[in-house]
Amino acid sequence: MAKVALIYDKIFLRHETGSHPENGARVEHTYEYLKSLPLFKDIQSIPPRAATKDEITLAHTEGYYETLVTIPKDRRVALDPDTIFGPGTLEAALFAAGAVIVGIEGIVRGDLERAFCLVRPPGHHARKGLAMGFCIFNNIAIGALKAIEHLGFERAAIVDIDVHHGNGTQEIFYDDPRVLYCSIHQAPFYPGTGSKEERGSGAAVGKTVNVPLSAGSTESDYLASLDEIILPALIEHLPDIVFISAGFDAHRDDPIGGMRLDSTSFGKMTQEIVKAAKQSARGRIVSALEGGYDLTALATSIEAHVEALMA
Numbered sequence: 168m169a170k171v172a173l174i175y176d177k178i179f180l181r182h183e184t185g186s187h188p189e190n191g192a193r194v195e196h197t198y199e200y201l202k203s204l205p206l207f208k209d210i211q212s213i214p215p216r217a218a219t220k221d222e223i224t225l226a227h228t229e230g231y232y233e234t235l236v237t238i239p240k241d242r243r244v245a246l247d248p249d250t251i252f253g254p255g256t257l258e259a260a261l262f263a264a265g266a267v268i269v270g271i272e273g274i275v276r277g278d279l280e281r282a283f284c285l286v287r288p289p290g291h292h293a294r295k296g297l298a299m300g301f302c303i304f305n306n307i308a309i310g311a312l313k314a315i316e317h318l319g320f321e322r323a324a325i326v327d328i329d330v331h332h333g334n335g336t337q338e339i340f341y342d343d344p345r346v347l348y349c350s351i352h353q354a355p356f357y358p359g360t361g362s363k364e365e366r367g368s369g370a371a372v373g374k375t376v377n378v379p380l381s382a383g384s385t386e387s388d389y390l391a392s393l394d395e396i397i398l399p400a401l402i403e404h405l406p407d408i409v410f411i412s413a414g415f416d417a418h419r420d421d422p423i424g425g426m427r428l429d430s431t432s433f434g435k436m437t438q439e440i441v442k443a444a445k446q447s448a449r450g451r452i453v454s455a456l457e458g459g460y461d462l463t464a465l466a467t468s469i470e471a472h473v474e475a476l477m478a
């Protein structure tokens with residue numbers, strides 16, 4: 168059994184969004200559910216830490232970071248029509264990015280092989296200089312850059328299975344040949360990016376791989392996209408670490424997504440990604456929660472995901 172860590176802290180509940188679909192109950196309910204499962208005793212629980220300014224600005228502009236840290240502590244502002252920033256948001260967002268880094272650091276120390284970061288706010292829509300689509304900092308992008316710039320990794324691959332395209336992550340790595348960004352997503356759909364023709368630029372042409380699928384796509388469509396397009400590209404890239412932008416809003420019960428996956432579909436997809444990571448990256452994977460808005464579907468999908476990470 169692989170050594171897998173769950174990285175979570177109640178600090179993620181301090182990002183208060185009210186009746187918004189992206190709310191604290193998502194991670195709180197999932198954590199309580201995971202704790203009730205027999206598999207929980209075989210998972211290491213690790214607390215996150217706050218990412219530092221130097222770590223955040225690996226992926227974001229200094230101006231964007233400064234804008235957020237200077238918002239008065241008692242204010243609630245909308246950074247975009249979907250993205251609320253309140254008194255506890257900065258702390259939660261710094262810890263969400265820091266959780267991914269803690270996972271990589273655990274792998275570097277040899278304490279673990281894979282990690283799942285049960286975090287919020289999510290990250291993959293966050294652009295270099297802009298909050299977007301419930302996302303403040305791009306947790307996965309910050310982690311991938313930390314791994315490469317400071318922790319001795321040469322190449323990273325990111326597999327984004329959220330129902331939405333990770334426009335922020337794509338933007339951050341569009342001309343960076345060290346990081347392969349792959350996404351399967353519903354199209355046409357928010358945020359509107361992620362066509363097959365978007366393939367990267369300069370030395371990184373071919374290092375962005377988009378697989379847009381129409382609404383109503385099923386497990387077999389997702390598994391075929393992984394097996395025929397994404398995982399061959401991943402193995403060819405030869406990453407020494409793999410990241411998963413683990414959104415679960417392609418579940419058939421999700422109120423936002425329009426796809427037809429079951430909870431067990433996420434387990435099967437994760438098994439395929441683990442197999443590919445074992446071929447090229449010694450099985451090293453850090454996965455971080457993105458979307459997923461039906462509490463029951465989210466918890467059982469994460470169960471299947473974590474179980475597959477443990478294999």
Ligand SMILES: [Zn+2]
Pocket residue numbers: 329330331414416457458459
């Ligand atoms: Zn999403």
